[in-house]
Amino acid sequence: MKIVDGLQLSAAHRELLRPGEMVETAAGEWHILPRYFYEIDSWEHAKQTPLTPHFTLSELITVDCREADLLLRSFPHYVPCAVSILARYLEEFRQRVEAPVYIAVNGGYRSPAHRLSVHPNPHLWATAVNLYRIGDTWLDSQKNIERYVRIAEAMGEEIYVRPYGYAPGETDDHLHLDLGYLLCTPRGYTESQ
Amino acid sequence: MRMMDEAALQVRIEEIRESGRFHAIAAHVYDDETGREFSHAGDRWFHAASTMKAAVLLTLFKAAEAGTVRLEDRLHVRNRFRSIADRSIFNIARDRDADAAVHRRIGRSMKLIELAYPMITRSSNLATNLLLDYLTPAAVQETLAAARIEGVKIVRGVEDTAAFEQGLNNLATARGLVQLFRLLRDPQFVSEAARRQALEIFLAQEFKSMIPALLPSGTEVAHKTGEISTCTHDAGLVLLPGRRPYAVAILTEHDAEAEAPQKAVARVSRAVYEFITA
Numbered sequence: 001m002k003i004v005d006g007l008q009l010s011a012a013h014r015e016l017l018r019p020g021e022m023v024e025t026a027a028g029e030w031h032i033l034p035r036y037f038y039e040i041d042s043w044e045h046a047k048q049t050p051l052t053p054h055f056t057l058s059e060l061i062t063v064d065c066r067e068a069d070l071l072l073r074s075f076p077h078y079v080p081c082a083v084s085i086l087a088r089y090l091e092e093f094r095q096r097v098e099a100p101v102y103i104a105v106n107g108g109y110r111s112p113a114h115r116l117s118v119h120p121n122p123h124l125w126a127t128a129v130n131l132y133r134i135g136d137t138w139l140d141s142q143k144n145i146e147r148y149v150r151i152a153e154a155m156g157e158e159i160y161v162r163p164y165g166y167a168p169g170e171t172d173d174h175l176h177l178d179l180g181y182l183l184c185t186p187r188g189y190t191e192s193q
Numbered sequence: 194m195r196m197m198d199e200a201a202l203q204v205r206i207e208e209i210r211e212s213g214r215f216h217a218i219a220a221h222v223y224d225d226e227t228g229r230e231f232s233h234a235g236d237r238w239f240h241a242a243s244t245m246k247a248a249v250l251l252t253l254f255k256a257a258e259a260g261t262v263r264l265e266d267r268l269h270v271r272n273r274f275r276s277i278a279d280r281s282i283f284n285i286a287r288d289r290d291a292d293a294a295v296h297r298r299i300g301r302s303m304k305l306i307e308l309a310y311p312m313i314t315r316s317s318n319l320a321t322n323l324l325l326d327y328l329t330p331a332a333v334q335e336t337l338a339a340a341r342i343e344g345v346k347i348v349r350g351v352e353d354t355a356a357f358e359q360g361l362n363n364l365a366t367a368r369g370l371v372q373l374f375r376l377l378r379d380p381q382f383v384s385e386a387a388r389r390q391a392l393e394i395f396l397a398q399e400f401k402s403m404i405p406a407l408l409p410s411g412t413e414v415a416h417k418t419g420e421i422s423t424c425t426h427d428a429g430l431v432l433l434p435g436r437r438p439y440a441v442a443i444l445t446e447h448d449a450e451a452e453a454p455q456k457a458v459a460r461v462s463r464a465v466y467e468f469i470t471a
């Protein structure tokens with residue numbers, strides 16, 4: 001996949017993707033938004049790009065009409081390079097649960113301009129995923145969600161899984177797991193501004 | 194057939210109300226062929242029930258025409274909504290929803306136009322809340338205000354129990370719903386192509402036990418029903434061969450134990466038909 005420096009993108013794309021910009025989360029933490037992206041020429045390209053044996057790029061970038069027009073309707077699309085690391089964790093999770101896992105729309109990468117991105121969260125780094133179904137199990141009850149929370153948490157300290165519940169930061173209709181605010185700078189690319 | 198004039202129609206509706214022990218029946222009619230209007234308690238407010246979905250559909254087309262949404266755009270199907278009363282989370286119980294097809298798409302996406310069809314034709318509560326959540330009740334209210342419709346008030350989606358318990362409900366009058374359906378004939382509202390598409394959706398209505406039930410075969414009705422335990426409504430356009438349509442809204446309020454209130458609405462609809470064609 002072609003890698004691009006977000007700081008070299010068009011002004012319209014930079015305004016929406018805000019590469020390298022420092023942003024504040026709802027918890028008052030400050031983080032730097034991703035700067036390096038994979039460039040996706042077409043939807044077909046995304047569908048035909050496997051990140052792991054069971055996950056294609058398209059599954060991790062599917063958004064709805066709450067995404068900014070330019071990012072939704074025109075190609076190329078851009079997705080932070082950390083998406084490939086997320087896919088590896090998903091693949092491991094899939095092996096542990098021994099069933100297909102289904103990623104919700106808006107549940108992979110979404111841009112800072114997406115209407116659901118009011119408060120920055122790891123989805124903007126392409127390091128978070130929302131799963132709505134595992135095998136034939138719909139993740140819409142405490143029992144089902146907590147069963148898989150335990151499996152996801154067992155993958156490692158670097159994995160954060162939102163607990164079941166209705167309060168902010170909790171989930172009641174999907175399983176959210178993320179790797180935090182992970183930035184991926186490919187070899188040969190600089191972090192200098 | 195007895196000649197049905199305005200006075201006779203008023204009496205007929207009262208007879209139906211008394212025989213069914215309804216708390217109230219309202220009917221409002223506008224005949225596009227003659228410009229004649231009839232009203233029986235046409236300005237009385239009722240819980241709008243699912244007739245509110247007609248306002249959501251027309252707002253969708255208005256927004257599409259304005260370019261703020263595209264009917265082919267896809268929306269995430271998620272069964273999770275916030276009450277307007279206390280921001281608590283609620284969802285649409287699958288077994289309380291007349292349509293299961295949208296529930297089967299949870300987690301994935303559907304086009305706005307694909308949601309519009311089940312919202313009207315099978316009264317899908319999930320499709321309604323998804324569309325209203327996206328469009329916002331304020332946008333629906335703005336559409337109604339711009340069209341000078343005062344008899345329909347939309348404040349929330351369906352199945353918002355916390356709001357219901359606080360008396361925060363969508364409301365409608367029979368006159369308001371007639372005005373709403375008349376927008377399907379109003380070139381000032383949206384383009385002819387958009388009105389034709391909206392009409393097609395209303396014509397595909399699958400619940401036909403009320404306004405169309407006792408009308409002659411060959412009559413087409415573009416309509417939206419609405420039923421909760423104590424209200425049974427139907428409103429729409431009646432398209433008779435060889436003449437312009439008439440818009441009619443029939444709203445009822447009754448005890449939760451009322452027997453077959455749909456039949457009473459159908460009888461009022463028949464009486465209105467006899468009045469219009471007398």
